[in-house]
Amino acid sequence: MTSKPVVAVLDYGSGNVHSAVKALVEAGADARLTSDRSLLLDADGLLVPGVGAFSAVMGALNASRGGEIIDRRLAGGRPVLGICVGMQVMFERGIERGTDTPGLGEWPGTVGELAAPVLPHMGWNTVTAGEGSRLFEGIENERFYFVHSYAAQEWSLEVTPPFPQPSVTWCTYGAPFIAAVENGPLAATQFHPEKSGEAGIRLLSNWIGGLRATTV
Numbered sequence: 001m002t003s004k005p006v007v008a009v010l011d012y013g014s015g016n017v018h019s020a021v022k023a024l025v026e027a028g029a030d031a032r033l034t035s036d037r038s039l040l041l042d043a044d045g046l047l048v049p050g051v052g053a054f055s056a057v058m059g060a061l062n063a064s065r066g067g068e069i070i071d072r073r074l075a076g077g078r079p080v081l082g083i084c085v086g087m088q089v090m091f092e093r094g095i096e097r098g099t100d101t102p103g104l105g106e107w108p109g110t111v112g113e114l115a116a117p118v119l120p121h122m123g124w125n126t127v128t129a130g131e132g133s134r135l136f137e138g139i140e141n142e143r144f145y146f147v148h149s150y151a152a153q154e155w156s157l158e159v160t161p162p163f164p165q166p167s168v169t170w171c172t173y174g175a176p177f178i179a180a181v182e183n184g185p186l187a188a189t190q191f192h193p194e195k196s197g198e199a200g201i202r203l204l205s206n207w208i209g210g211l212r213a214t215t216v
Contacts, residue, residue, distance in 0.1 A: 004209040008047070009024070009213070013064070029208045035086045041072060049086050050086030053099075055101040057089055097147050112153065115174045115182070116173050130180070135207055136180075142196075148190060
């Protein structure tokens with residue numbers, strides 16, 4: 001028989017992530033909040049949450065060797081999903097209040113303050129789904145819940161054939177910023193799918209549907 005895909009939620013001290021675990025379960029996963037290295041490496045999917053400042057999240061990831069786990073999974077083609085600051089740290093660096101912090105460097109680019117008259121960007125907003133997006137299949141015109149003052153605002157990764165082009169989803173608040181990226185086994189959202197109602201559950205379900213189901 002085939003069981004639900006196992007999704008490990010990286011527990012590295014990034015605040016309350018139980019809502020993410022609950023949403024993953026509702027979306028069809030066997031979700032487990034864990035710091036167990038073996039499970040984090042071997043699960044069908046890994047979710048990387050992120051709450052707070054870029055520098056604090058990177059400090060916690062470095063202390064727990066979370067970046068190494070993410071890198072090893074991606075090197076083996078194993079799916080990873082980052083959420084909010086968990087997306088931001090996938091870029092080369094983040095600049096917050098004058099603090100320049102190296103990120104994980106999975107994607108080129110810098111995370112910086114949004115060019116908007118009122119911060120944070122908090123509440124519901126629409127997105128423009130990237131071409132070929134699987135995450136947004138069936139929910140291209142839905143709204144998602146954002147809480148952030150910083151984001152990546154340029155996309156510069158060059159991919160040459162035969163590798164597929166990443167699907168980059170944009171949102172506008174003051175100016176355009178990246179709302180989601182799908183790049184091979186690595187995907188991420190700036191918004192919180194676990195706080196985005198039915199649309200967020202559908203997005204997580206779309207991601208879970210692409211995971212390799214565990215056979216028992």
